[in-house]
Amino acid sequence: MADAIEWTNAGPDQLVWRYPDNRIRWGSQLIVQENQAAIFYRDGKALDTFLAGRHKLTTSSMPSLVGWLQKKIKGDVFQATCIFISRSQFQGKYGGRGQTSDLAPLMFHGNFWFRVKEHKIFTNEVVGNQNAYSTKKINDYLRSFMNERIIDEFAHFDLQTVFTQLDETSLKVKTKVRMAFERLGLELVDLKFEGLDTTEKYRERLFWLKTGGVGGAQVMGSETMKSAAESLGKSPGAGFGAGMGFMGAMGAQGGQGGGGSASTPAGAKFCSGCGTKLEGAKFCSNCGQKVG
Numbered sequence: 001m002a003d004a005i006e007w008t009n010a011g012p013d014q015l016v017w018r019y020p021d022n023r024i025r026w027g028s029q030l031i032v033q034e035n036q037a038a039i040f041y042r043d044g045k046a047l048d049t050f051l052a053g054r055h056k057l058t059t060s061s062m063p064s065l066v067g068w069l070q071k072k073i074k075g076d077v078f079q080a081t082c083i084f085i086s087r088s089q090f091q092g093k094y095g096g097r098g099q100t101s102d103l104a105p106l107m108f109h110g111n112f113w114f115r116v117k118e119h120k121i122f123t124n125e126v127v128g129n130q131n132a133y134s135t136k137k138i139n140d141y142l143r144s145f146m147n148e149r150i151i152d153e154f155a156h157f158d159l160q161t162v163f164t165q166l167d168e169t170s171l172k173v174k175t176k177v178r179m180a181f182e183r184l185g186l187e188l189v190d191l192k193f194e195g196l197d198t199t200e201k202y203r204e205r206l207f208w209l210k211t212g213g214v215g216g217a218q219v220m221g222s223e224t225m226k227s228a229a230e231s232l233g234k235s236p237g238a239g240f241g242a243g244m245g246f247m248g249a250m251g252a253q254g255g256q257g258g259g260g261s262a263s264t265p266a267g268a269k270f271c272s273g274c275g276t277k278l279e280g281a282k283f284c285s286n287c288g289q290k291v292g
Helices: 063-072 119-128 135-154 159-164 166-182 200-211 216-234 240-254
Strands: 004-006 016-018 023-025 029-032 036-042 045-050 053-056 077-079 081-086 090-099 105-116 186-197
Touching: 029 036, 036 063, 036 119, 045 063, 045 119, 081 119, 090 135, 105 135, 119 135, 135 166, 159 166, 159 200, 166 186
Parallel strands: 004 029
Antiparallel strands: 016 081, 023 077, 029 053, 036 045, 036 081, 090 105, 105 186
């Protein structure tokens, strides 16, 4: 057992360090550097906290430990885990895949910055409960925790809202994540999204929604009809006549009135995406698909 307990040679990326010996002698010197805090942990509970300075470990300087152990103190040695925590600011990375409220896939990644604010809460909730006595284990836990919180929050917004109101949406997500971090004894200094994307299919859908000329129901409807037309064309025995009959039926849906289908003049062209009759424009008037 050493006469002095100290975290020496702490690296800039090291968040926690556990003193290797649980047997500590009364009267030992505890040396805590300016940017550190030392916590004594016993039986799943964070007890006495020491900030920067040189401290002599006595029953009077450790009231929480003495009160917790009560009559278990015998001789000049007591057992407890001494955990050093850096009070510096740290950077973490996150990234994952979730979905929006309209079930659109959403991929995200970025960086976050944090520091330990409440040492006892952090020791109880993260170091002790997660058995995370190393910086790597804590970083792994916080990355997973961050991903879960972001996925949960983005699930409250639809795809169009996420991308057309990105600043407002990301601010709401940051606020919720910051509150979750506080429950771990951490201060979330900042959170930045470096990348936010969806799949190609939903990017195309998002483009037409953002142009304002096509509604969500129209986009969904045209995608359904396009998928059905492609399936029909691949079916055994589906010839040219069957395909034209299906396309004609879709064209009739887009016509005015609906009392009966008008005759189709020779040479008429139809949109390959939704089947709407083309009137010489470069883009389909129904689904917006480029002609040609």
